[in-house]
Structure formats: C-alpha cells, structure tokens
Amino acid sequence: MSRPLQARIDLSALRNNLEAVRRRAPASRAMAVIKANGYGHGILRVARALCGADGFAVTTLEEAATLRRAGVEQPILLLEGFFGAADLAPIARYGLSVVVHHRQQIELLAHVPPPTRLDVFLKLNSGMNRLGFREREFGAALGRLKELPAVGDISLMTHFASAEEEGGIGAQLDVFKALTQGLPYPCSLANSAALLRYPEAHADWVRPGIMLYGASPLAERAAEELGLRPVMTLESEIIAVQRLAPGERVGYGGTFVAPAPMRIGVVACGYADGYPRHAPTGTPLLVEGHPSRTLGRVSMDMLCADLSDIPQAVVGSPVVLWGEGMPVEQVAHAAGTISYQLLCALAPRVPVREEH
Numbered sequence: 001m002s003r004p005l006q007a008r009i010d011l012s013a014l015r016n017n018l019e020a021v022r023r024r025a026p027a028s029r030a031m032a033v034i035k036a037n038g039y040g041h042g043i044l045r046v047a048r049a050l051c052g053a054d055g056f057a058v059t060t061l062e063e064a065a066t067l068r069r070a071g072v073e074q075p076i077l078l079l080e081g082f083f084g085a086a087d088l089a090p091i092a093r094y095g096l097s098v099v100v101h102h103r104q105q106i107e108l109l110a111h112v113p114p115p116t117r118l119d120v121f122l123k124l125n126s127g128m129n130r131l132g133f134r135e136r137e138f139g140a141a142l143g144r145l146k147e148l149p150a151v152g153d154i155s156l157m158t159h160f161a162s163a164e165e166e167g168g169i170g171a172q173l174d175v176f177k178a179l180t181q182g183l184p185y186p187c188s189l190a191n192s193a194a195l196l197r198y199p200e201a202h203a204d205w206v207r208p209g210i211m212l213y214g215a216s217p218l219a220e221r222a223a224e225e226l227g228l229r230p231v232m233t234l235e236s237e238i239i240a241v242q243r244l245a246p247g248e249r250v251g252y253g254g255t256f257v258a259p260a261p262m263r264i265g266v267v268a269c270g271y272a273d274g275y276p277r278h279a280p281t282g283t284p285l286l287v288e289g290h291p292s293r294t295l296g297r298v299s300m301d302m303l304c305a306d307l308s309d310i311p312q313a314v315v316g317s318p319v320v321l322w323g324e325g326m327p328v329e330q331v332a333h334a335a336g337t338i339s340y341q342l343l344c345a346l347a348p349r350v351p352v353r354e355e356h
C-alpha cells in the first residue's frame, strides 16, 4: 500500500464556485485566475473544469502555452505582460492578451512589433504601487497604445490592495473612475474580495482567483456562507499512536509537553508535502471527522495530532489536514498565513485524485 497522503480535487466544486461568481456578478465576464498552477490544484485540470469561464489569467508564457496546446480557446491574459522582446513572437503565435504596466513595454511594442496585433490590458496604478502607470502617465500611455499598429483591442484595469479589509477600495476606485470615465474601453478591477464585497467594482471583467478554489477571502464571512465549496481536500491517515505520560515531549525540540496522560497520533503529512512548518501546536485538523489539533513541531514527513478526545482513533484512522469539513482559511490563520499560500505550496510529491 502506498503512503496514505493525497490531495482530493473536487471538480464539481470548481464548477459550483464559478456559478457563485456568476450569481454575484451576472453582468460581468469572468476571467478565472489560474496562475501558480491553478493555485496548486493543477492548471490544466482547473482550466478544463472551468471551461465555462470567459477567459483565464496566468503569470507565465509557459502556463499560457500549456493551455493553448491543450486546446483552450478563450482569451488568456498574462498578468505581468511580457518581460523582453523575445516574448512577443510566442505571445502573438498563441494569441495571448498582455497586461501593459510599464513604459518599456510600450517601447518594445513600438520597436519590435509582433507579427500580429496583441490585445492589451493597460494597467493603472491606482494606489497599490505594485504594477501600473501612475495617474499622471496613464493618459499618455493610452494615447501611445492607440497609435501603435502592434496593438489590437484595448481594455483598462487596476488591482486593489485591501479589498478584503476595512480600508476597502474607495480611494482606489475613485482614482480609477476619474481617469477612465467615459472612455470606450472595457474595464477590469475586481479580485475575489472586491467581487464579493463591492458590486460597484464589477465592471466588464471580474478576476476571481481564491473564491474559485472554495476559500473565502473575507475574514468575516466563511466560504460556506458565500456558497463556496472547497476544491482541495488534503487527507491522510494516522500511521502510529503513542501513549504519553505527564511531562513527556513530542517531536523535534520537544516543544509540546504532555500535561497529563494522553494519546497522540502520528499523521503522514509534513512540510515536504506543503504543510506549513511554522504551524504551531493547536493548528486545527480532523481525525475520524472530529476536530483535533496539531502537537509540537511539524516534521518533513509527519506531524502529530491530539487524540485525547477521540478514543476511537487508531492506526489507519482518516485525517483531514484541510478541505472538506476543515476550511483551509482556518489552518492558514492558525499558521499565521493565508489560504493562498497553503494551496499554492502543495508539493508535487503529493498524489492527486480527481473527483468529478
């Protein structure tokens, strides 16, 4: 028998979550964000399950090429655009759309025109100060793009820094509106959090990522309440049981000390599988469907679970690290990170089982 750890990927949950996007933003086209190997779920299986999306967004040319070679026909947007002149020919060949966020990219389009016209998403830096033209440069950049024979359809976009937080999107939305009002171009602003919280930001294209995978981007709303279903369930089994006397320690460094006699289970999942090493004692998981917690340090291939309140748990008992019944957001929160990082970090050695 093989090691009991696996990631179950529920493709019907992906379709359900795209439906949730449609219900929330019925008037917008949906560009499914499937960068980082579909947030760790496998880019091709995600694209196939989301074949009803109006477009896909990725980061690398390799990801986009993988999709085109597999027969994906929708628009594919490169979220960081192109990085040099050599990228332009394959981008044109694969018929990709590009984010243009920097003056050098416009210079390249002018001086090394691709063999066919490229559709462009011109990006405004409305306050996040990551990618995009500043307000004072935006008009000139747009004017320049309009003149270039290398440019096909133009869309306008920005990205929000705090759509899931108190600060919200107000200031950034005002900046975007002030610069784009009345212009005859489709616009794209909303990530999952903005899609869920700010209908006024839906515009022509929404760009959901995390919500498609069934995790809530909002601290105050659970995924289930939002009609989302977890796509990835990381599950394993107990492979050993230990009985501890008071004062005995668990794992590397002995950071957990048993306060009383207790039973613990050793779970076949560790940081080499993508489980966060910095998850402290108390990080939630399920054993035999019952809530439990990790004990001590996470090792490379194993972690330990508290079986104090689960007397029926034995070697072979099922464990859910995250997914169905154990929201990945809760595990991430306990580990001081976000669901995105846990999902993206699923290690290639973890076998995947698709469910339809």
Ligand SMILES: *Cc1c(COP(=O)(O)O)cnc(C)c1O
Binding pocket: 033, 035, 079, 159, 190, 191, 192, 193, 207, 208, 209, 210, 211, 217
């Ligand atoms: C990753 C990304 C998204 C998706 O964000 P989520 O929070 O996962 O919905 C949308 N737009 C851009 C520009 C991104 O980089």
